[in-house]
Amino acid sequence: MVRIQLRLKAVSPVAFSARRGTSNFVDTLDYVPGSALRGAVAAHYLSRIGGAGDARFQTILVKGEASFGNLYPVRLGLRSSVIPSTARSCKTFDGFLSDRDKHGVFDSLMAAASARLSGNFAALDERARCTVTRCGLPTHRFSGFYEEKAGDSGGTPPALYSKVDVSKRHVTHAGINRASQSAEPRFLYAQQVINESWREGSGGEFKPQVFAGDLLVREHQADYVRSSLLPRGTVLRLGDSRSRGLGRMEVDHIGPAETDTETTVRGRIREFNKRLAEKAGVQPNIDYISLTLQSDAIITDSFLRYETTIEGEDISRAIHAANSQCGIEARGFHLVFASADKKLVQSWNAASGYPKPDAAAITMGSVFLFKLLNGKAAELAQPLLALQESGIGQRRSEGFGRLSICDSFHWEVQEHGQPAR
């Protein structure tokens, strides 16, 4: 598979409701879901390019050979990521040090894992309060999206992290009486939308709201997708209330995406185990692998029941599915720590006009730590890279189940105790 980087610029306000039900107040997600992107590309194909019987339409958009990932908000570059659920920050001044007047973010996975492994939970106490002088407020979970301002993971100078927010507002509508074709008294509702532009502070210059993410396509389809299906300048209609003028987005950038290699994954596995050993003590012949969800994941057990955590057997099964030749023991992975949440996924099938079946998903940002008893984690770099590329669980063609192995966020983001920038 080839990874293609796609960036869309909002031309009008956009809205992606998280729920199908109606209410007087409808909130939007802060990102473009892969399922909405795939539906919009399919509608674009059918209105501008060809018919539903075309072989290309069938392979890329119907049979699920391509994966349309979520597009997350970006401000500086071409890529932003999900903040892991193990990230913590000050209750009041929560944010990365490089963002103005914030008290810093730290990732608690290493501390939580070493407390679990050593049985000494006192180490977690020092993380319970903000370390900025004269603050001392409790620390809370810090969620959303981040991008790297400078440097890159593990490089020099060290990366500076920045949170990416979207600017939103409510658009109010009056209900229309069908008989009189005029406003119906007492029928007022508000829809939350993402603004098409944003600015820093109140006096800065307005900049377009952009979203970026990856598509995974087969090698022989990559040129077609880049130059014919979604060339720069293509206008798509995505999300809710398209008939009221919402949801117009334009392809702002499309090109090859940077991908991990076996060497980078092996390096991260080694570094992760080195850092964890420093915290939790050396344990010969035992290796650890962390898995951080970069999108919601829908995982079912052998009885097709939705799972709310990822067990060792799930990861072994997914590795076998991604690597047909892999000889890893099916029982090689043991879950030792999880920081996970769950959500209900509801959406529409735009082509049929019917709702898709509801599903329970493990939320993006959830973190799982697995133990490998044979101490051969570095040898698993290739199969784990294949797992990272293929994803885990169901509906991966709509961007569900994306993940990162031994994400460097877990040891690089330790801003507590550092001076403010």
Ligand SMILES: [Zn+2]
């Ligand atoms: Zn603080």
